Structure formats: structure tokens, C-alpha cells
Amino acid sequence: MLENIRYFIRRALRNMRQWPVLCSAAILTMAVALATMATFFLVVINIQGLANNWSKEVQVVAYFQSPPPRNQLSPLIRQVEALPDVQQAIFISKAEAFKRFETRLGEDAGFLDGVSRDLLPASLEITLKAGSHTQEGVGRIVAELKKDSRFDDLRFGQEWLERFENFVDLLKFIGLILGSFFLFAALFIVSNTIKLTLYTRRDELEIMALVGATKRFIQIPFLLEGALQGLAGGLLSLGFLIVSFKLLLQKGLQTFWLTPVGFNPVFLDGNQQITLVLCGVLLGTLGSLVSLRKFVRL
Amino acid sequence: MIQLFNVTKSYGKENVALREMTVHIEKGEFAYVTGPSGAGKTTFLSMLYGASKPTRGQILINGINITRMASRQIPYLRRKIGVVFQDYKLLNSRTVYENVAFALEAQGKKRYEVSKKVYKALKEVGLEHRLQRRPIELSGGEQQRIAIARALVVEPLILLADEPSGNLDQEVTLEIMELFKRANARGTTVLLATHDHSLYKRFPKRVLGLEDGRLIMDHQP
Numbered sequence: 001m002l003e004n005i006r007y008f009i010r011r012a013l014r015n016m017r018q019w020p021v022l023c024s025a026a027i028l029t030m031a032v033a034l035a036t037m038a039t040f041f042l043v044v045i046n047i048q049g050l051a052n053n054w055s056k057e058v059q060v061v062a063y064f065q066s067p068p069p070r071n072q073l074s075p076l077i078r079q080v081e082a083l084p085d086v087q088q089a090i091f092i093s094k095a096e097a098f099k100r101f102e103t104r105l106g107e108d109a110g111f112l113d114g115v116s117r118d119l120l121p122a123s124l125e126i127t128l129k130a131g132s133h134t135q136e137g138v139g140r141i142v143a144e145l146k147k148d149s150r151f152d153d154l155r156f157g158q159e160w161l162e163r164f165e166n167f168v169d170l171l172k173f174i175g176l177i178l179g180s181f182f183l184f185a186a187l188f189i190v191s192n193t194i195k196l197t198l199y200t201r202r203d204e205l206e207i208m209a210l211v212g213a214t215k216r217f218i219q220i221p222f223l224l225e226g227a228l229q230g231l232a233g234g235l236l237s238l239g240f241l242i243v244s245f246k247l248l249l250q251k252g253l254q255t256f257w258l259t260p261v262g263f264n265p266v267f268l269d270g271n272q273q274i275t276l277v278l279c280g281v282l283l284g285t286l287g288s289l290v291s292l293r294k295f296v297r298l
Numbered sequence: 299m300i301q302l303f304n305v306t307k308s309y310g311k312e313n314v315a316l317r318e319m320t321v322h323i324e325k326g327e328f329a330y331v332t333g334p335s336g337a338g339k340t341t342f343l344s345m346l347y348g349a350s351k352p353t354r355g356q357i358l359i360n361g362i363n364i365t366r367m368a369s370r371q372i373p374y375l376r377r378k379i380g381v382v383f384q385d386y387k388l389l390n391s392r393t394v395y396e397n398v399a400f401a402l403e404a405q406g407k408k409r410y411e412v413s414k415k416v417y418k419a420l421k422e423v424g425l426e427h428r429l430q431r432r433p434i435e436l437s438g439g440e441q442q443r444i445a446i447a448r449a450l451v452v453e454p455l456i457l458l459a460d461e462p463s464g465n466l467d468q469e470v471t472l473e474i475m476e477l478f479k480r481a482n483a484r485g486t487t488v489l490l491a492t493h494d495h496s497l498y499k500r501f502p503k504r505v506l507g508l509e510d511g512r513l514i515m516d517h518q519p
Contacts, residue, residue, distance in 0.1 A: 007403060213404035
């Protein structure tokens with residue numbers, strides 16, 4: 001058994017050494033296919049990250065008909081903050097609202113001269129807990145607040161939130177379609193490259209069958225070779241991805257981000273990097289298997 | 299050793315390669331299979347090592363009906379049969395040693411056993427000094443001797459040779475025939491397909507004559 005395993009590894013390595021051009025072609029094809037898929041995946045996870053970053057700014061503003069007396073304010077804030085989706089509730093008085101408006105107008109603040117400082121309504125600015133930045137989360141808070149007659153009006157960017165969630169869904173859908181397309185394209189290209197390598201070695205396959213090698217004995221070194229090429233392709237694509245992320249993608253993504261506040265483009269985490277390399281191994285093995293079925297006939 | 303009963307092989311309706319062939323070849327026998335091109339010699343041999351199956355009829359090798367054999371059993375049949383071709387079928391990317399070792403490695407033999415047997419087989423055909431050369435660097439006769447060493451290294455029960463001297467001159471042919479005779483003397487059943495009349499006149503043995511897929515002659519010297 002151990003002798004056989006050693007023999008299979010020896011033969012796989014010897015085959016790779018004997019056909020360096022074909023071997024490099026298979027490795028490069030897999031590296032390009034995997035790098036394309038991984039780059040796309042990287043862009044998708046970063047856009048999703050950005051989308052999540054944007055969604056953190058989603059908040060509910062509840063305007064008071066008339067500001068509650070001081071002794072009722074603290075219990076009201078505690079009551080709102082007790083809601084499961086609420087992170088924090090901050091009271092904005094009429095004076096503070098006016099001051100913010102003035103600041104926002106900047107040089108044009110002069111327009112407000114002579115305007116009563118209690119023109120703007122007092123409000124509660126409610127920030128949401130992580131995971132509640134969705135239509136459902138906002139909906140639950142709004143439903144609760146509507147029961148309280150002290151609130152006159154509720155603003156929560158419903159339309160924006162809907163569009164945003166649709167955009168994220170669309171992004172995921174495109175990701176799924178393109179990801180599947182890339183996966184099949186990669187499998188097709190890889191299996192054809194391996195088919196080509198096997199075609200040039202059909203004499204070897206024929207002779208092996210002729211001298212009494214079993215199907216498994218013929219196939220295992222080729223599968224091993226496919227797996228090793230896939231491993232090399234996976235590592236190469238990871239290296240390429242690291243370099244291109246540092247040199248190009250990171251800058252490109254940072255330029256693209258419209259709201260860079262607190263957001264840095266992310267790279268694949270450890271598990272994702274291992275998955276990428278394993279995808280290479282799987283791709284190489286499957287590609288070999290698909291091609292071998294055609295060539296190894298006893 | 300080899301028994302054929304009413305064996306017919308056809309490719310489609312029109313092309314019949316072998317018709318109703320019945321023949322018995324004893325263990326340790328040496329027989330020529332002769333006939334013009336297209337007579338069915340290669341088809342006959344290919345069915346014996348399981349490369350194709352008869353359309354009708356039965357083939358028994360060493361008492362086992364190979365026409366009913368599952369494809370996964372074919373490799374085990376081939377381990378008992380050595381085959382030599384006109385075009386040698388050697389791997390030019392491998393050394394002489396590796397080409398011969400291939401047959402033993404395919405059977406899962408241990409490394410030390412492989413090296414011992416390969417050296418012995420190459421010595422037998424007079425090529426032990428060419429171990430590390432590639433077949434392409436050697437003459438046609440030497441290449442055919444490598445192919446014979448590969449066929450004999452597994453100590454087969456049967457040796458099938460399909461026009462083994464087709465590409466070789468008279469002198470080399472005689473050397474090759476000596477190797478077949480020696481294998482036969484050790485007990486291997488030899489079946490040699492050829493259209494070279496001078497060969498079986500010089501080395502008289504049983505002759506099976508084929509024409510248009512029919513066995514038209516079975517002559518014992």
C-alpha cells in the first residue's frame with residue numbers, strides 16, 4: 001500500500017517534470033480562472049461591506065408634537081431604548097435642532113435672522129442595533145413608536161432603505177450568476193487543458209492498459225497530478241491576488257468608495273484563502289477525472 | 299491454453315473481420331498466424347488480450363471464458379499475456395529500463411523485485427548495457443528487443459506478436475525469432491502473426507492461415 005502511494009507520487013511528479021509546458025499551461029489556466037473568480041468575489045464582499053457600512057447610518061427620527069416635560073423625558077428614552085432593535089435614543093431639543101440647522105446653512109445662516117428659535121420640532125434620534133438596519137428592524141421600531149401619541153411624525157428613509165436593500169439583493173444575485181458562470185467556465189477550460197495533456201500522452205495510457213494496469217492504477221497518478229497542479233494554481237492565484245490587491249485593487253476600491261468613513265477594503269480572510277487553494281485542488285482533480293473518463297478505456 | 303469456438307467479429311453489417319473461427323492451441327505451443335493484409339490476423343490477436351470482444355462465439359484462455367469477462371477483469375487477463383507489436387509501442391520519453399519496468403509497476407510489484415527482473419529481462423535480449431538510453435536513440439531491432447523484454451518480464455503464459463519483424467531487416471528478424479524460440483522453450487505459448495513466408499519456412503511450426511476472415515489452413519509441420 002505504502003509502496004503504491006510512493007509510486008503514485010513519484011509518477012505524478014515525474015510526469016509533471018517530463019511535460020513542463022503542458023503542466024505549466026494547466027497550472028496557469030487554473031490560476032487565471034481562480035484569480036478571476038476570487039477577484040470578483042473580493043469586489044462583491046467589499047461592496048457588501050460598504051453597503052453594510054452605509055446601512056449603519058440608517059436611523060429613525062421621531063418628532064414630538066410638543067416636547068415632553070423633563071421628568072417624563074428620561075423614562076421615555078429608557079422605554080425606547082428598551083426596544084430590542086434600538087441601540088441608543090438621543091433627545092434633540094428645539095434649540096439644538098435650530099442650532100444644527102444654522103450650522104448646516106453655514107454662510108447663509110443670516111436668512112434665519114428674526115426667525116423664532118423654537119421653530120423646529122424637538123425629536124428623538126434613534127440609532128439601531130447591528131443586524132436591525134433592515135426594513136423589518138426599522139418597521140418594528142416604527143410600529144412601536146406609532147402607538148405613542150406624543151410623537152407627531154416619524155422619519156426613517158423608508159424609500160431609500162427599500163432601494164438599498166433591493167440593490168444589495170441584486171448584487172448578490174449578480175454575484176451568484178457570475179460566480180456560477182466563472183466556476184463552469186473554469187471547470188470547462190481546466191478539463192479541456194487536462195484533456196489536451198492526456199491526449200498528448202494517450203500512448204502512455206494505451207501501453208499501461210496493455211501491460212495490465214487496472215483503471216484505478218492508471219487514473220490515480222493523473223488525479224494526483226491534477227490535484228498538485230490545482231494546488232500550484234491555487235497558490236499562484238492567491239499570490240497574484242495578494243499582490244494585485246496591495247498594488248491596484250486596494251487603491252481602486254478606496255477611490256470608488258463614496259463614503260470612506262470608517263471603511264477599509266478587506267482582503268480574503270484565512271479560511272477564504274484556504275478555500276481558494278482547496279478550490280484549485282478540487283478543480284484540478286475534477287478536471288482530470290472528467291478527462292480521464294474519456295481517455296482511460298480498458 | 300487458447301480455445302476459440304465459432305468466433306465471428308464484425309464491425310457493422312458489411313465489415314466482417316473474422317468468420318466462424320474455431321481453433322485450439324495447446325499450452326507451450328508455437329503457432330504462426332498468416333494471411334494477406336486484412337485477413338483478420340490483428341483482429342484475432344486483439345480478441346485474445348481483450349482489446350475487442352467477438353460479435354459471436356466464445357474464447358477460452360486457460361479454461362476461462364474471456365468473452366464473458368467484466369471489463370475490470372481484463373487487466374488481470376493481460377498480466378498473463380505479453381504482446382509485441384510491429385511499431386514497438388514504447389515510450390520515447392522514458393528510458394529503456396523504465397519502459398520494461400512499466401509492465402511490472404503496472405502490476406504493483408515491489409521496487410527491488412522490479413529492478414531485479416528488469417535487469418534479467420534486458421540481459422536476456424542483450425540490452426543490459428542500454429538501461430539509461432531512450433528508445434528513440436536506438437535502432438529498430440533494439441527497440442523491438444525492448445518491447446520483447448517488456449512482454450517477457452512478467453513471465454507470461456502466452457506471448458502474442460503482431461508482425462514483430464515488419465519493420466526489421468532479415469538479420470535482426472532472425473535475432474528476434476531466437477528470442478521467441480527461447481521464450482517458447484521455457485513453456486510460453488507463442489502466437490506470431492506474420493505474412494512473411496520465409497519466416498515459417500525457416501522456423502517450421504504450426505501455421506494457421508487466414509483469408510478474408512476465415513481459417514483456411516491449419517498446418518502442422
